[in-house]
Amino acid sequence: MALDQSFVGRAYPPTAPYEVGREKIREFAEAIGDPNPAYTEPDAARALGHPDVIAPPTFVFSLTYRAAGQVVDDPQLGLDYSRVVHRDQRFVYSRPVRAGDRLSVTTTIDEVKTLAGNDIVDIRGDVHDAAGEHVVTAHTKIVSRAPEGN
Amino acid sequence: MAAVISYDEVEPGTELPSRSFPVTRADLVRYAGASGDFNPIHWNERFAKSVGLEDVIAHGMFTMAEAVRVVTDWAGDPAAVVEYGVRFTKPVVVPDDDKGAVIEVSAKVAAKLGEDTRRVRVDLTATSAGEKVLGMSRAVVQLT
16 A cells, blocks of 8 residues: 655654764774774874764764654554665765764655555654754665565 | 865776775674664574575675775765765675675766865775675765
């Protein structure tokens, strides 16, 4: 059954602030095996003009993905989570995420459509810092695959 | 906050240094912990097969994170990447052995976006086991 178009434009309340820690950034950089000193050494980051260590470009997904759960779990939308796959991801940055940031995510449904029984949802996560300045927007496209036999 | 590369020095077709990124089961466990994505398809073979996958697969976001290292290493300052997007076209299957899988990444400057912004679009290609694993993989990079 096609998803209800009235969900387009629906916005969810901003998430509680997430405080970005230097050690969390280090842990993430180590997990992706990236030795870039801008992620772990404040002096190296400052030499590039940053006030503190910065996070790798995809780090913020751990926040926006959790916030997007508000959409996936919305009982009114009725997605079958067990059939959801992540199709596309895009980030548009105003500035990098850095240690000390307190970030909150406002999640909005940009588009819903149903193609060949697959439900496709475009979710936008706008990330702002404690001063209300825009940091990055995450565009996440998920697909809930049609059940077999459809 | 910009790259060490000058806008004037690159042309469409300029190739960035390619890289190969190995990925083992241990890497996936570490990434799950660091990212908070504990979906068992990324560490539990029994579960992965029960949902129709060939084997445990890497997080798409892990592959995305590896691929952009070609761009951030080239640019010098990772903050020079002002936009980055991919489509997850094929999963990276990671066997339970000491070698795991390898993600091969190449990239080239696809377009110069104008003297006013001094930004370029970089197109990336990521393959594993001979198959393209990311589609429409593009970054916009702020040069000096």
